Amino acid sequence: MTPDPNASSSGTVPSKDPKKKKGEKKEEDLSDEDLALKQQLELYVERVQDPDPGLQKVALESMRQEIRTSTSSMTSVPKPLKFLRPHYGTLKAYYETMQDSDLKKYLADILSVLALTMSAEGERESLKYRLLGSEGDIGSWGHEYVRNLAGEIAQEYAKRQSEEAPIDDLMELVQQIVAFHMKHNAEPEAVDLLMEVEDLDLLIEHVDSTNFKRTCLYLTSSARYLPGPDDMLVLDIAYMIYLKFEEYPSALQIALFLDNMQYVKQVFTSCDDLLRKKQFCYILARHGITFELDDEMAADDDDREALQEIINNSRLSEGYLTLARDIEVMEPKSPEDIYKAHLLDGRASAGASVDSARQNLAATFVNAFVNAGFGQDKLMTVPSDNTSGGSSSNWLFKNKEHGKTSAAASLSMILLWDVDAGLAQIDKYFHLSDSHIIAGALLGVGIVNCGIKNDCDPALALLGDYVDKDDSSIRIGAIMGLGISYAGSQNEQIRSKLAPILNEPKAPLDVIAFTAISLGLVYVGSCNEEVAQAIIFALMDRSESELGEPLTRLLPLGLGLLYLGKQESVEATAEVSKTFNEKIRKYCDMTLLSCAYAGTGNVLKVQNLLGHCSQHLDKGETHQGPAVLGIAMVAMAEELGLEMAIRSLEHLLQYGEQNIRQAVPLALALLCISNPKVNVMDTLSRLSHDTDSEVAMAAVISLGLIGAGTNNARIAGMLRNLSSYYYKDASLLFCVRIAQGLVHLGKGLLTLNPYHSERFLLSPTALAGLVTMLHACLDMKAIILGKYHYILYFLVLAMQPRMLMTVDENLKPLSVPVRVGQAVDVVGQAGRPKTITGFQTHSTPVLLAAGDRAELATEKYIPLSPILEGFVILKENPEYREEH
Numbered sequence: 001m002t003p004d005p006n007a008s009s010s011g012t013v014p015s016k017d018p019k020k021k022k023g024e025k026k027e028e029d030l031s032d033e034d035l036a037l038k039q040q041l042e043l044y045v046e047r048v049q050d051p052d053p054g055l056q057k058v059a060l061e062s063m064r065q066e067i068r069t070s071t072s073s074m075t076s077v078p079k080p081l082k083f084l085r086p087h088y089g090t091l092k093a094y095y096e097t098m099q100d101s102d103l104k105k106y107l108a109d110i111l112s113v114l115a116l117t118m119s120a121e122g123e124r125e126s127l128k129y130r131l132l133g134s135e136g137d138i139g140s141w142g143h144e145y146v147r148n149l150a151g152e153i154a155q156e157y158a159k160r161q162s163e164e165a166p167i168d169d170l171m172e173l174v175q176q177i178v179a180f181h182m183k184h185n186a187e188p189e190a191v192d193l194l195m196e197v198e199d200l201d202l203l204i205e206h207v208d209s210t211n212f213k214r215t216c217l218y219l220t221s222s223a224r225y226l227p228g229p230d231d232m233l234v235l236d237i238a239y240m241i242y243l244k245f246e247e248y249p250s251a252l253q254i255a256l257f258l259d260n261m262q263y264v265k266q267v268f269t270s271c272d273d274l275l276r277k278k279q280f281c282y283i284l285a286r287h288g289i290t291f292e293l294d295d296e297m298a299a300d301d302d303d304r305e306a307l308q309e310i311i312n313n314s315r316l317s318e319g320y321l322t323l324a325r326d327i328e329v330m331e332p333k334s335p336e337d338i339y340k341a342h343l344l345d346g347r348a349s350a351g352a353s354v355d356s357a358r359q360n361l362a363a364t365f366v367n368a369f370v371n372a373g374f375g376q377d378k379l380m381t382v383p384s385d386n387t388s389g390g391s392s393s394n395w396l397f398k399n400k401e402h403g404k405t406s407a408a409a410s411l412s413m414i415l416l417w418d419v420d421a422g423l424a425q426i427d428k429y430f431h432l433s434d435s436h437i438i439a440g441a442l443l444g445v446g447i448v449n450c451g452i453k454n455d456c457d458p459a460l461a462l463l464g465d466y467v468d469k470d471d472s473s474i475r476i477g478a479i480m481g482l483g484i485s486y487a488g489s490q491n492e493q494i495r496s497k498l499a500p501i502l503n504e505p506k507a508p509l510d511v512i513a514f515t516a517i518s519l520g521l522v523y524v525g526s527c528n529e530e531v532a533q534a535i536i537f538a539l540m541d542r543s544e545s546e547l548g549e550p551l552t553r554l555l556p557l558g559l560g561l562l563y564l565g566k567q568e569s570v571e572a573t574a575e576v577s578k579t580f581n582e583k584i585r586k587y588c589d590m591t592l593l594s595c596a597y598a599g600t601g602n603v604l605k606v607q608n609l610l611g612h613c614s615q616h617l618d619k620g621e622t623h624q625g626p627a628v629l630g631i632a633m634v635a636m637a638e639e640l641g642l643e644m645a646i647r648s649l650e651h652l653l654q655y656g657e658q659n660i661r662q663a664v665p666l667a668l669a670l671l672c673i674s675n676p677k678v679n680v681m682d683t684l685s686r687l688s689h690d691t692d693s694e695v696a697m698a699a700v701i702s703l704g705l706i707g708a709g710t711n712n713a714r715i716a717g718m719l720r721n722l723s724s725y726y727y728k729d730a731s732l733l734f735c736v737r738i739a740q741g742l743v744h745l746g747k748g749l750l751t752l753n754p755y756h757s758e759r760f761l762l763s764p765t766a767l768a769g770l771v772t773m774l775h776a777c778l779d780m781k782a783i784i785l786g787k788y789h790y791i792l793y794f795l796v797l798a799m800q801p802r803m804l805m806t807v808d809e810n811l812k813p814l815s816v817p818v819r820v821g822q823a824v825d826v827v828g829q830a831g832r833p834k835t836i837t838g839f840q841t842h843s844t845p846v847l848l849a850a851g852d853r854a855e856l857a858t859e860k861y862i863p864l865s866p867i868l869e870g871f872v873i874l875k876e877n878p879e880y881r882e883e884h
Helices: 018-022 025-029 034-050 053-069 079-097 103-120 127-132 145-164 168-183 185-196 203-206 211-222 230-244 250-259 261-270 272-288 301-311 314-329 335-339 346-351 357-370 390-396 401-414 419-430 435-448 458-468 472-485 492-502 509-522 528-542 550-561 566-579 582-596 603-614 623-634 640-654 664-671 678-687 693-705 713-725 730-743 762-779 791-800
Strands: 803-807 818-823 836-843 852-856 860-861 870-876
Touching: 018 145, 034 314, 034 346, 034 640, 034 860, 053 103, 053 435, 079 103, 103 127, 103 145, 145 168, 145 185, 168 185, 168 492, 185 203, 185 509, 203 230, 211 230, 211 435, 230 250, 230 261, 230 603, 250 261, 250 272, 261 272, 261 852, 272 301, 272 870, 314 346, 335 357, 335 730, 357 401, 357 730, 357 791, 401 419, 401 472, 401 791, 419 435, 435 458, 458 492, 472 492, 472 509, 472 791, 492 509, 509 550, 509 762, 528 550, 528 566, 550 566, 550 582, 550 762, 566 582, 566 860, 582 603, 582 623, 603 623, 603 640, 623 640, 623 664, 623 762, 640 664, 640 678, 664 678, 664 693, 664 762, 678 693, 678 713, 693 713, 693 730, 713 730, 713 870, 730 818, 762 791, 803 818, 803 860, 836 852
Parallel strands: 803 870
Antiparallel strands: 818 836, 818 852, 860 870
């Protein structure tokens, strides 16, 4: 954004010649000194045209002095420039007649400054005379002049590029301007100019240790709004600068944003401080990618093992429980504590006494979500009095058939991330003969291992043999378990286990659908050809009748997950999808497009998807659902796009058909996940009473998702009222219960937000889990209210403690005071503005809500990561002195 040369802050108001307006009175208005200055300058103008070069030189010198020393307020033109305006034309004409000499260059300098206020729009005279003038220092003419020049250079550059004219003289000037801007704290302007002339590499020479942070902040923030491939170039430069100044954690974050493993490796190899490497490992673990360290990245074997253990996330459970103890929420909660039925009037609580399977299933999920990761609850882990196997099996058998699957799996949600204890407790279910319970136990093995990597691969060892069993529910449990535990790992062994299932002629549709999803999760964002091929063939083999089944929608989604956030890489596959049966062709197209551009904020793709939503179709077309979800997936990248998407979705609600309306609440949920914005909350509250039950169900679940893990009292109240409003409608009541469980997720210690590191990084596995669950919600009645309710467990991929845990150099928790407040955007602001507002001081560990940021409130320690989230290692500040 180069400043428009005419809108420069020297103001263009006086361009109507003031003399005409006020006639002759103008002369007397000037004060004595102004009059003297005016006459003086007019004398200089005459002298400049004098044939004697000596006189010319003196006159030019004096004129130059006057212009340079004059000060101006922000709104008015400097006096000398004002008085010289009428003579601009004469000086220009005289300049043309002069012979080449130093004096001619001197005059060119002065004309260049006069052109600041005089030249007509688009003439670029200031630049023209600048290039003709002497090679002097441009900064001495003042900031406004330099900014105007920068604007003209950008225009001139574009013109010369189109004519393919040489640009060397411009680039020399650019060098000077950039150096000037960087010296005077105008980093954004330097960056803007370099972006215009497509030469950002110059930046690396000009940044120094005082301004590199601000420069990089501007670069990374502007990358969101640039068209590709410019955005990647800009981030590359920021990465180089961070590496140059050894700001490794920030460089690592950019490497993860670019999904460039070479860069990640480079960060590890360029840094030799073991403690800092441990901090990198915490960042990698939070991002949820599988990353193997080698000898170059950590030479010593013991160190490497310690680092790999952090990346494998094996400390997550321990840290989470420390947080829970510190906040004193270890006490297990029962579903009744969440429903708070006693607060409602009589009729709703009366109906609840019946022990229905649907109600018990809902209680299973609520219990699993609320006590997630705490290791104890009141339904599944209660120690037994007699030896009959305890009450856990009692609760299991209060669920019917496929309900037992979810019930058995819920045990592992309670033991989330604690692999050893989890596997030990799930083991007892493998000895029962009921296939649904075994299926749940298999799924449970996957859930316990979610996000935790382990060298001995317990999940693969336990689940591998069950993938090829005859019973389809057992197969689904094992397949889904593998998908959840190895999400994002791109593990070859799993591909060789699962890919053949897709081509089995006799495999039932549900097994194939879950296999596609699991492969999509394991290879999320990898663009793996072989997996894509396998899923495409599976899609082509489906019969007409199967393509109409609700679960078929998971096949294109599995394909889309392979390209999550990978933009153009999807095009070849998208072409193939145009050859599919017309029943699923458009559905596949929308799904692929929305996955490939998820989290990119690409405006053109949002418009494209909106275009598909604007058509009024016959019944039976299903592709608008994924298109609506796609709008949210693409636009969730940054705040501005997010607000605009929320507004567009409001319009779709008013004009869209039913299949669009039931997708809108889900899209809103994705945009505001674990971040209850009041306007969205009100929209969803309105939709939760909609006459169309599909829309109402989607809205209820969405209320749970936007409040997930926040304990938001207003949403909790809405859901309580809904539970009495829908007390006769079992399906809607089930949805209300699920939503209540989500709002109190992990007793308010967890979040489902896939974004982390101050909303900069998007965790691919977390987004994949959310999107899978939302796609399943597009057909609530068949999937979540049918027998595939365990799809809700895909949410575990996105669950993360929303904590800041500070640890010392031995990785033991360390309590320090921190200030937590609303984050403030300080990009491009002058000075050192405060980055948070309305803060409160707590001692760690603390919870961070959406949009919160923390900073240390003590000088005693130095954090090893610039962003205080998750686990942060503190090292003692050697310069700290206790004040007595």
